[in-house]
Amino acid sequence: MKRMLFFEHLEGHGPSEDVTRINLGKNILQANDEVAHEIFHLYTDRGVFLTNVMGSPGSGKTTLIKALAKHLKIAVLEGDIASSVDSIEFAKIGVPVVQVNTDVYGSACHLEAPWIADKLRLLVEYKPEFVFIENVGNLVCPSDFNLGEHERLLVYSIPEGFDKPIKYPPMFTKATTVVLTKVDLAPVMELDIEKFKQSVRQINPNVQILTFSAKDEDSISPIVTYLEGKRQALLNSLSS
Amino acid sequence: MHEYYVAKHTIYQIKKELGEIDPNLVKSVGLKIGKMSGIIPDALNMYLNLIAPEEGLTNATFDIVLAPVLFQCNDCKNVFEPSRELFWCPKCKSSNVTFISGNELEIQYIDVENSTNNNKEVERTT
């Protein structure tokens, strides 16, 4: 019989006489993180800014990346459980894109670095300035897996409501940027954008929060400027 | 939902650490899971118990310790565990705080049953 043991702390629960304890203190995801680390260095050395785009299904990840493609020199890695629907969108507008389907990995709800490393190495050869990974649509699972990115960008849309930062804190605390999308729907949803920003800052005080609406072409500009600034900082760190 | 994958990583990492040691000799494995990781401990434990026997760890139990979420106040340096809704400093009420820890996904220890062919190099704790 397997038992499940939860100890609040381990005092008084040391190993018994007939066992030898191997002390580790090691990261469970070490195999993932080693590959992620290698990708991070490849992208950093080449001056390519790598962004891991995460968010719920339908939050507006593809729409946002397509809007950025009009202003930035980008390539895209599309992660979906199945299909090539999103990557066809990018191919149509001439953006270098590779598709990764997780149905070969048991329909995973996230991407792992070893699954995409070869494809990220390939995309660098197109000489983009930015590479966007569109992660599998999910507000929880992708947050634990480092893919070697410089930026963890959470796309969060107005119709998802007000309470998610507190209900899904792992994603909101790990994001370096939150793009609040579909702000054109704010009046319909009666959602106060300032209040929402406050609730995100409450659990992640250092996060950058930007807004976007696909209905307003100009709304992409601050996001473009922000990402260009981030890449410039990366380039400056290389030459210093 | 990704607990299955984290369980697979756990078993992979354990077997890598074991090297030549027979996985059947593993009695218990200590895991430290941060409360701010996206992991539900019960689900992780369930998948570990499903996958472990398939991978030869037929006698292993998994002891999961939950690590707290810790923030530090940048104004008064107070380290605190935030309550469910309030992430600001309980001492000076500042909201200028930094996340310190709570994302851990760690293997703390592996307890291996002593046997004649046991690897002598593993360190013995006091």
Ligand SMILES: Nc1nc2c(ncn2[C@@H]2O[C@H](COP(=O)(O)OP(=O)(O)OP(=O)(O)O)[C@@H](O)[C@H]2O)c(=O)[nH]1
């Ligand atoms: N009103 C409005 N609709 C939007 C906006 N951005 C995206 N949408 C719509 O939202 C739907 C989903 O957008 P996508 O960009 O496909 O979302 P996604 O996150 O890539 O979705 P998955 O890849 O399936 O997880 C589409 O019908 C978009 O037209 C916006 O700013 N305003």
Ligand SMILES: [Mg+2]
């Ligand atoms: Mg999409």
Ligand SMILES: [Zn+2]
């Ligand atoms: Zn304080």
